[in-house]
Amino acid sequence: MNHISIMLKSVNDDWKRIHTSTLSRMSLQSIARASIGETLTGRLIQAVAQNVRKDISQIVAEAAKYARRTRSSKITIDHLLFALEEHNISLDLLHVNYASPDPIETDKPISKPPIKKSSLDRASRKDAKRRKREREAPFEPYDSNAPLEERNRWLKREQVLLMSNKRFPLSKEQQEFFLVITEACMGNSEFARREALHSLRTDSSLQPMLYRLSLFIGEAVKVNVAQKNFALLIYLMRMVQNVLFNPHLQLHNYLHLLVPSVLSCAVSRQICAFPTVQNHCAAREYATNIMADFIRAYGYPGNDILPRVISVYKNGLKSSILMTIYGSLVGLSKMGRYAIRDCVIPEIRSLSEGIQPYLIKIDNDNAEYKTAVYIRHRLLKMTAPILKTIHDTSEDIVEYTKRYGLLGYSLYDAVKLDRFVDNLIEEIEEENIAQINAEI
CATH class of the missing domain: 1.10.20.10 (Histone, subunit A)
Structure with missing residues (x-):
């Protein structure tokens, strides 16, 4: 040097x-x-x-x-x-000589240099002394008030505690467990599926393989939505729900893989090959329930999940596809009264004009007619409790039809029925209170 x-x-x-x-x-x-x-x-x-x-x-x-x-x-x-x-770098660190090597003469004995015993004894003695010092060194507790020079030996541990999550290769046991879980959840055996879903819901050792599990769910949802494989999509949503309900897992770093998968099942154009036979509306409602659970668990103001999901649902209401409209309506109904008032009620007239052509001809075997009926029923159910607080009792059916189109007649009847039920409940409560006071 x-x-x-x-x-x-x-x-x-x-x-x-x-x-x-x-x-x-x-x-x-x-x-x-x-x-x-x-x-x-x-x-x-x-x-x-x-x-x-x-x-x-x-x-x-x-x-x-x-x-x-x-x-x-x-x-x-x-x-x-x-x-x-x-770091996504493809580089060979070892030099590979593709030329044929020279032949090795095996007849000549290999000469080995003599080993000096004195140097070996000296090295072993040094190692023994070092190990003895390490064993006899007293334990020193961590002192946060100590000077910076004395606390430098703790810097590595503090950095490790603050390090972000890194993807390390799974052990052989973890890889086998991952294969068993995924094959059981997507297989034909219902008993094995229940056991695997129970493991996803309760097992505390899934955190290291959570990235690969989330990636598997995201890719599988993409493939099965494109192939309209209804049964496998239900199995995947059950996997997402059980992973979400596992109290030992932290999903903050994997929401970008799970949330789009759930939204795809809720608002996709078509998730089943036979809409007249397979109940795709129930599957969409199941996906929106899972999305609502995600927002309750991880929808704090820092990550903006709630406004993003509401924006997806709001854009779905402007679609011309009835299945997407139904999934968006059901999703917004899970977001609360403010989302319904701000996003659904202004779109009632356009939704009424969109579903009216499918409601004219009654055909129970037509999937679009069934979806239009479901949309009308969902609109009446979710908007009537809010419309009764917006409109006065003096407003007649003409004003409803001017504002909400052809659905104005049904909305007027739904609001009137809701007010009648409220008045009936108030009368019953007053009678019960009067009866209790008379007995006292």
């Missing part, structure tokens, strides 16, 4: 700063000639040196973390390859 320090003293400050804080100029020239066939000069080599050193430092740090995780005392090629894979 003495010759390096003497060399650094003899050069200028600019070259010394580049050489000590980044890669050397000779290394960068070799990298540039091997990559682009040209040499770098001036400030360009300084900028490239800083970027290259930063990238290499990140890769080495990732490899060191993986080495600590695998309880390895040193970084190996496998650790570096894993770090490169995490």
Whole structure:
């Protein structure tokens, strides 16, 4: 090291700063000639040196973390390859000589240099002394008020506690468990499916494989929505619901995979191949219930899940596809009275005009007619309790039809019936109170 320090003293400050804080100029020239066939000069080599050193430092740090995780005392090629894979870099670190190797003469004995026993004894004695010092070292508790120089040994542990989640390869047992769970949930055996769903709902060891499980659900939903595989979509939604209800799992980092899957089942154009036979409306309502559970569990103001989901449902109301309209209506009905008042009631007239052509001809075997009936029933059920607070009792049926179109007649009757039920309940309560007072 003495010759390096003497060399650094003899050069200028600019070259010394580049050489000590980044890669050397000779290394960068070799990298540039091997990559682009040209040499770098001036400030360009300084900028490239800083970027290259930063990238290499990140890769080495990732490899060191993986080495600590695998309880390895040193970084190996496998650790570096894993770090490169995490950074999406495809690079061969080992030189492969594709030429045929020279034949090895096996007749000649291999000569081995003699081993000096004194050096081995000296090294073993040093290791024994070091292990003895480590065993006899007293335990020192952590002191948060200690000076910064004394607390530097805790810096690594503090950084590990603050590190974000990283994807590490699963163990062999975890991979087998993942295959068993997914095959049982998507298989034909109902007993195995119930057992697997029970594991998803109660098992506390699913957190390491939660990323792959969420990715599997997201990709499977995409494929089965495109193929209109109704049964498998129901199985996937059951998996999502049981994972959501597991109290031991944290889904914050995987909402971007699970939430779009649930919304796809709720508002897709068609999720089954035979709408007249398969109850797709019930499946859409099931998906919207799961979405409402997601919002209750993770819909705090920081992640903006609620306004995004409401925006998806609101855009679905403007669609010309009845299945999408029904899924959006059911989803907004789960969001509360304010969502209904702001998003559904202004669209009643356009929805009435959209479903009216399908309601003219009564055909129970037609899937579009059934969906239009479901939309009308859902509109009356979710808007009547709010419309009775918006409109006065003096408003007649003509004003309802002017404002809400052909559904105005049905809405007027629904609001009138709702008010009659409220008045009846109030009269019964007053009679019960009067009877109790008379007995007292």
